[in-house]
Amino acid sequence: MATEAIARPPAFERIPLGQRLAANGLDAVTALCLPAALFIIALFIYPFFYGLFLSFEPKKGDWLANYQRFFSDSFFYGTIATTLWLALPVTIINLVVAVPVALQVRHMRWQRVLTTILVLPITLGTVLVAEGMLNYLGPQGWFNRVLMTLHLVSEPVKLVHNYWGVMLSLVITGFPFTFLLILSYVTGIDAVLEQAAATLGANARRRFWHVLLPLLMPGLAITFCLSFVQAFSVFPSAVLLGAPAGPTRVISIAAYQAAFEEYDYSMASAVAMVMAFVQLAIVVAVLGVRGLFYRGPAAGAKG
């Protein structure tokens, strides 16, 4: 009869479902993710899978016909090399230039002014930059006229409507983006670490190689990926400043032509899928390399 009076241990009491979900990080606040999730599904996931399935429904031939066509015709598969040949050097140049500039800028008093100037090209947009370059770097542009007047060259240097035009414009429009990302990573490194290295006998060069660069590596990898993806999907400047029929026929041009000149959306989707796959392969490779480096906080101590 006394057993009735003994309360059951609390552990056996039923915890309400809401509390159990909350303990696992699911509560009403989680629902705030819904709009963003819907947005991503509607604008990214659905179109992606739509394109993926479309690419397997060619106008004629079996389900792999589009891919067979792509990889058997150099007019198509050649665009991968052409695009990589633009995007990789551009990304590397932007990174290699942005790191020293960012290292200098972080100590400057006029950091904001300088950052604003450097960021301006982003706001101008690719087309405006392309127009400007056509005028400035063209055969009758200021650049060539000055070189000719100074008798440094006998005929105009060809800097537009070829590989170099596209490359230059990608550097100009891509640099600010790369620089801003790198600057935020660089300022995230505690300045006292460099001071510590200096008191231990490391000169500026060795402070860079032994302290700054290793701590910057993860940030460089992310920046590389983002800059690369941006450069890889080049389209307007490849058309405006390049030779879209030949040396700068990048992969996005191939997709554009398939879609809007041949009206073969299925083939265009296949080209887009190949494009996505190449980007993904490079990004995965770079992030894999990043895994080899230290990835913790870049401060001197906790807290």
Added chain:
Amino acid sequence: MAIAATNFRELRLDRLSRDFGTVNALRDVTITVKRGEFICLLGPSGCGKSTALNCIAGLLPATAGSIWLDDKRIDNLRPEQRGFGMVFQNYALFPHLTARRNVGFGLLMRGVPKAQAEARIDEAIRLVRLGEQENKLPGQMSGGQQQRVAIARAIVVEPPLVLMDEPLSNLDAKLRLEMRAEIRRIHDEIGAATIYVTHDQDEALSLADRIVVMREGTVRQIGTPRELYAAPAHLDVAEFMGFRNRLSGKVTAVAGDRVTVAVGPTTVTGAAHQPIAIGAAAIVAVRPEDMTPAPASTQSFAATVTASEYRGRDFYGLARTADGAEIAFRADNAIATGTPIHLSAAEARVLVFAGAA
């Protein structure tokens, strides 16, 4: 192999100054540090002690004055050319390197041959008693362990001078006492000179051979802990040495360095370390622990207890005189708030300074 400091006689700061815009963070600081000496720069935050340390390390260029290591002028050298060891307040360990590679960093930069470097790293790790932690990353270590790595990293290059910038301020009270003893032991073992910045007078008193008290960018007094504790030369040095009670009055009698001051109705006699004239305004400084309940007399302060707190062995309280002056005192027994009380201090424990509060 043992780690021993590079040989040198002395480090001299000669009228060292540093301005930040129009602010004089450091003004005409002249200090001589001998080999093997442990010097504490003591002062409140903003007094210029860290600025002085950064100037010595070369992290901050001085705007005037010079720094000499024996006969060599070093204030124009870059930090990496000075070869001093430095322990930073937040330790500044390289987060991507293990404790062992942190310690070895200075040796790597100096191109010390590998076998020799390994032996010296082992010795430094033994010296700071780091033990098993050597292959951990700094992020995996406790504050005390990081502190040990930071010290090992600074001393493994056998610097003539070790600079420490409030190295204990991020540790809890118990660890702070422990590391304090460790720092002194390591200092004695390697024989370098140490310049140690702190705002904690207990730390300075227990660690230093000599203390440099700084205030507003200038040196107020240099002396051994005993000298500073017993005979602070300035009122603000006295304040830092625990003379919390400061009572204003007028000098009524002078006999050698024994000066009598009238503070309201009370006359107090104490020692003055500077000349002071009869009739001059004076401040009487007494430590709370020397101010105790006493019988009513013309030499004791009549006051009312306003607060009292238990400190284990005894009680500390606050009392207010009829003039409104507040006096902190020590008592053996609890005294209820509102109790009238008379307080006095032994003559040997009273200091008199010229000036008005």
